[in-house]
Amino acid sequence: MPLLRDKMRSMELIRWNDRLKLGIAVVDRQHERLVEIINRLHDATVQGRGSAVIGEIIDEMIIYTATHFSMEEKYFAQFDYPDAEEHKREHDALIEKVGAFADDFAKAQGGSKSALATELLQFLKIWWQFHMMETDAKFVTLFRERGLT
Numbered sequence: 287m288p289l290l291r292d293k294m295r296s297m298e299l300i301r302w303n304d305r306l307k308l309g310i311a312v313v314d315r316q317h318e319r320l321v322e323i324i325n326r327l328h329d330a331t332v333q334g335r336g337s338a339v340i341g342e343i344i345d346e347m348i349i350y351t352a353t354h355f356s357m358e359e360k361y362f363a364q365f366d367y368p369d370a371e372e373h374k375r376e377h378d379a380l381i382e383k384v385g386a387f388a389d390d391f392a393k394a395q396g397g398s399k400s401a402l403a404t405e406l407l408q409f410l411k412i413w414w415q416f417h418m419m420e421t422d423a424k425f426v427t428l429f430r431e432r433g434l435t
């Protein structure tokens with residue numbers, strides 16, 4: 287059923303594909319899972335699921351994002367990555383921004399909840415694509431030199 291499959295695929299907010307892969311298995315695996323959570327949040331928002339469901343996915347995303355950033359930052363320290371401070375500032379800014387969105391979402395009522403979720407998703411789509419393809423791409427050479435493949 288190619289038509290149905292194409293339709294399902296077109297609903298993905300972020301398509302996981304080779305452009306997003308860095309060639310470091312542990313990082314790619316976590317990025318793929320983050321994209322899956324964001325796409326699930328998108329599906330729940332588009333389908334008009336309840337705010338409890340959407341709130342739970344936002345929480346799951348926040349927890350997994352923190353886990354993922356800690357993993358990258360552990361390697362920055364271990365490998366003496368020269369751009370660590372600048373990179374961590376991007377991580378911290380995202381955590382702060384998404385935390386503020388989650389607070390606003392919890393307080394919002396009715397239609398403004400779905401408007402906030404839509405705004406969050408558009409921000410996440412742009413942020414993550416840029417972060418993976420530009421910011422994370424900068425550590426690939428060093429990580430691979432240190433044996434992480």
Ligand SMILES: [Fe+2]
Pocket residue numbers: 358373377417421422
């Ligand atoms: Fe990163």
